Amino acid sequence: MTAQNIAAADGTGDARLDGADDAGDDRLDGDVLLRATDVTKHYLLRADGLARRRRVLRAVDGVSLEVRAGETLGIVGESGCGKSTLGRCLVRLTELTGGRVDFDGQDISTLSMRRLRPVRPGMQLVFQDPQASLNPRRRAGDIVAEPLLVHRYGDGAAVRRRVAELFDVVGLAAGHLDRYPHEFSGGQRQRIGIARALATNPKLIVADEPVSALDVSIQAQVLNLFADLQEEFALTYVFIAHDLGVVRHVSDRIAVMYLGEIVELAETEALYEAPHHPYTQALLSAVPDIDDGDAVADGPPRERIVLTGEVPNPVDKPTGCPFRTRCPYARELCALERPRLTPTGNGRRTACHYPLTTA
Ligand SMILES: Nc1ncnc2c1ncn2[C@@H]1O[C@H](COP(=O)(O)OP(=O)(O)O)[C@@H](O)[C@H]1O
Numbered sequence: 158m159t160a161q162n163i164a165a166a167d168g169t170g171d172a173r174l175d176g177a178d179d180a181g182d183d184r185l186d187g188d189v190l191l192r193a194t195d196v197t198k199h200y201l202l203r204a205d206g207l208a209r210r211r212r213v214l215r216a217v218d219g220v221s222l223e224v225r226a227g228e229t230l231g232i233v234g235e236s237g238c239g240k241s242t243l244g245r246c247l248v249r250l251t252e253l254t255g256g257r258v259d260f261d262g263q264d265i266s267t268l269s270m271r272r273l274r275p276v277r278p279g280m281q282l283v284f285q286d287p288q289a290s291l292n293p294r295r296r297a298g299d300i301v302a303e304p305l306l307v308h309r310y311g312d313g314a315a316v317r318r319r320v321a322e323l324f325d326v327v328g329l330a331a332g333h334l335d336r337y338p339h340e341f342s343g344g345q346r347q348r349i350g351i352a353r354a355l356a357t358n359p360k361l362i363v364a365d366e367p368v369s370a371l372d373v374s375i376q377a378q379v380l381n382l383f384a385d386l387q388e389e390f391a392l393t394y395v396f397i398a399h400d401l402g403v404v405r406h407v408s409d410r411i412a413v414m415y416l417g418e419i420v421e422l423a424e425t426e427a428l429y430e431a432p433h434h435p436y437t438q439a440l441l442s443a444v445p446d447i448d449d450g451d452a453v454a455d456g457p458p459r460e461r462i463v464l465t466g467e468v469p470n471p472v473d474k475p476t477g478c479p480f481r482t483r484c485p486y487a488r489e490l491c492a493l494e495r496p497r498l499t500p501t502g503n504g505r506r507t508a509c510h511y512p513l514t515t516a
C-alpha cells in the first residue's frame with residue numbers, strides 16, 4: 158500500500174487500522190473494573206473560510222485499556238494529547254464517537270441517560286483546577302452535599318452528617334463548612350473537590366491533573382491524601398498528569414499518550430527502567446534523574462533524546478505512526494503503517510515498529 162492509500166483509508170474517520178483488543182497474551186490478573194475498547198472521540202470543527210468541509214479533530218483515536226480494581230493507572234502525555242477527553246469518555250461525561258467503555262461489568266457507552274443515572278455515583282471525576290471547578294458562590298459544605306442531594310442520599314440530617322464525615326476524611330476542619338471556596342488555600346480547595354467526589358462512595362475516581370495547579374510543596378500532601386483514601390476505601394484510580402514525575406509515585410501502571418493514542422502501557426517501574434517507545438524515552442529524558450534519589454538514579458544511564466519540533470495538529474495527524482515526525486529512529490515503514498499496541502514483554506504493550514527492547 159502506498160502512503161497515499163493509507164492516508165485515504167485513515168481519512169474516513171472510523172476506519173480502524175489497528176485491532177480493538179490486544180489483551181491476548183498478557184491477560185490481566187485481578188478483576189477489571191474499567192475497560193475501554195477502541196474508544197474514539199472526534200470533534201467536528203466548524204468550517205471556516207479556508208476549509209470548506211468541516212474538519213475532524215481526533216482528540217482520542219482508538220484507545221483500549223483496562224483498569225484493575227484497586228489499582229492506579231496513570232495516564233501521561235503532553236498538553237493537548239487527549240488525556241482530559243479520554244478521562245471524560247471513561248466516565249461518560251462526554252459521548253464517545255466510537256468504541257465502548259465497560260464499567261463494573263456493564264457497557265456504559267450505550268446506556269440511556271435514565272439507565273446511566275444509577276451508575277454515575279460509582280464513578281467520579283476530580284478536576285485539575287479546584288478554583289475553576291468549584292462554584293464560588295456556594296459554601297464548601299453545600300458543594301460537598303450537592304451530589305448527595307442529586308442522588309437522594311437521605312434527609313437533611315443524614316446529608317449533614319455525611320458532609321461532616323467527608324470533611325474529616327479529607328482533612329478539612331468542621332468549622333470551615335460555611336466558608337466559600339476563595340477563603341481556602343489551593344490545597345484545601347482540592348480537598349473540597351476530593352470530598353465531593355467521594356460523597357457518593359465511588360469505586361472509581363478519574364483524577365485529571367489534580368495537583369498540577371498546586372504549589373509543589375502542597376502537591377505531596379494531596380498525593381498522600383489520594384494514597385490514604387485509596388487504601389481506606391479500596392478505590393480504583395485513573396490518574397492523569399502531563400509529566401512522568403508525578404504519576405510515577407502514585408501509579409501501578411502507566412499509559413503514555415501521544416496524539417490521542419496510547420503508545421506504551423507498562424508497569425510503572427519497568428517503564429522507568431527501560432522505556433520501549435521512543436516517545437516514552439523522550440518524556441523520561443525530561444524528568445531529572447536526581448528526583449528523590451532512588452531507582453531512576455540507580456538504573457542504567459539513560460540515553461537522552463530531546464524532542465524537536467511541535468506536536469502535530471490532531472486535525473492533520475501524520476500517516477502511519479503518529480510520533481514518526483518527531484522520532485529520531487523513524488524509518489520508512491513508520492510513515493506507511495500505523496503500529497498496533499502489541500505485547501513487548503513483561504505484560505507491557507508498545508505501539509512501535511521498532512521498540513527499544515534491546516536498549
Ligand atoms: N470541545 C472540544 N471541541 C473541539 N476540540 C476539543 C474540545 N475539547 C478538546 N479539544 C481538543 O482535543 C484535543 C485534546 O484535548 P484534551 O483532551 O484537553 O488534551 P489534554 O487533556 O491532554 O491536554 C486538543 O487538540 C483540544 O484542542
Ligand SMILES: [Mg+2]
Nearest residue numbers: 240241242365
Ligand atoms: Mg487536560
